[in-house]
Structures are given as structure tokens and as C-alpha cells.
Amino acid sequence: MTPSLAIGFSAPANGRVVSIDQDVILTTAHATAAAAGVAFLSTNPAATIANVVTTPADSADESIIAVMQTGASYDIQIPISAGSQIFVCAGAKMQVVLYFQLIT
Numbered sequence: 001m002t003p004s005l006a007i008g009f010s011a012p013a014n015g016r017v018v019s020i021d022q023d024v025i026l027t028t029a030h031a032t033a034a035a036a037g038v039a040f041l042s043t044n045p046a047a048t049i050a051n052v053v054t055t056p057a058d059s060a061d062e063s064i065i066a067v068m069q070t071g072a073s074y075d076i077q078i079p080i081s082a083g084s085q086i087f088v089c090a091g092a093k094m095q096v097v098l099y100f101q102l103i104t
Contacts (some may be wrong), residue, residue, distance in 0.1 A: 006097045009039075009090040014048040018086045023103040026076050026086070030097045031068040037092030041065040043084070049091040070094055079103065 007016055031039040038053050044063035052064065065086065066074050080086070088096050 003101070004097060004099045006095055007088050008095050009093060011093055012049060012091050014087075014089045015045050016088045016090075017045070018088060018098065020080050020082060020084045020086065022082045023079070024100040025079050025103060026065070026098060027101050028073055028099040029066055029068060029076055030073040030099075031070045031090070031094055032097070033070040033092055033094035035070075035092060037070045037090065037094050038067065039070070039088065039090045039094060039096050040067040041096075041098075042087045042089065045085070045087050047087060047089065049089050052089070053091060068096070 005018060029041060040052055042063045042065060047063060053067065065078065066076055068074055090096060
């Protein structure tokens with residue numbers, strides 16, 4: 001696992017998978033784009049921009065790690081075990097950068 005990972009989106013997309021190959025702490029996430037947009041991180045591969053951000057249902061979703069507006073960095077600080085997957089969704093053309101600290 002590298003200390004940072006950039007996931008590019010050429011258009012809105014759901015469920016881009018990031019496989020975690022060793023124990024890490026997800027320390028920070030940052031979304032950047034030329035125009036305003038929203039991205040989110042989830043542990044649920046079925047989560048989409050539509051059902052989380054645009055038209056959410058009246059329910060609780062415990063799979064969401066973070067919802068991000070472009071241009072801001074988000075301090076997350078959560079441990080993630082080797083073998084886990086994070087799903088990254090973007091509501092616009094953007095780049096989402098994840099920063100990790102290895103757990104030794």
C-alpha cells in the first residue's frame with residue numbers, strides 16, 4: 001500500500017474499488033476538481049451518488065466513511081484491515097486522493 005493514492009474520474013462514477021493490501025490508517029481524503037462536486041467513500045459497493053447524495057432515502061447508512069465537497073481535505077483517522085475494500089464515488093469529473101499511514 002502506498003502512502004497516498006489518487007483516483008481519477010473523467011465523469012461521474014460509482015463504486016471505484018480500492019483494495020487494501022495491508023493494515024493501514026486512512027488518515028486524510030481530498031477531492032479536487034475544476035468545478036464544484038461531491039465525492040464519498042464507502043464500504044458498500046452498492047452505494048451510489050444518487051442514493052447517498054442526490055436523493056437519499058429516509059434511512060441510516062452505516063457504510064459511509066466520508067462525504068467530501070471538492071477543494072477541502074478531510075481528517076478521517078480510521079483503521080482499515082488488510083483485505084478490506086473501499087469504494088470511491090464521484091458526482092463530477094474530479095480526482096480523489098486518499099492518504100494512508102501503515103500500521104506496523
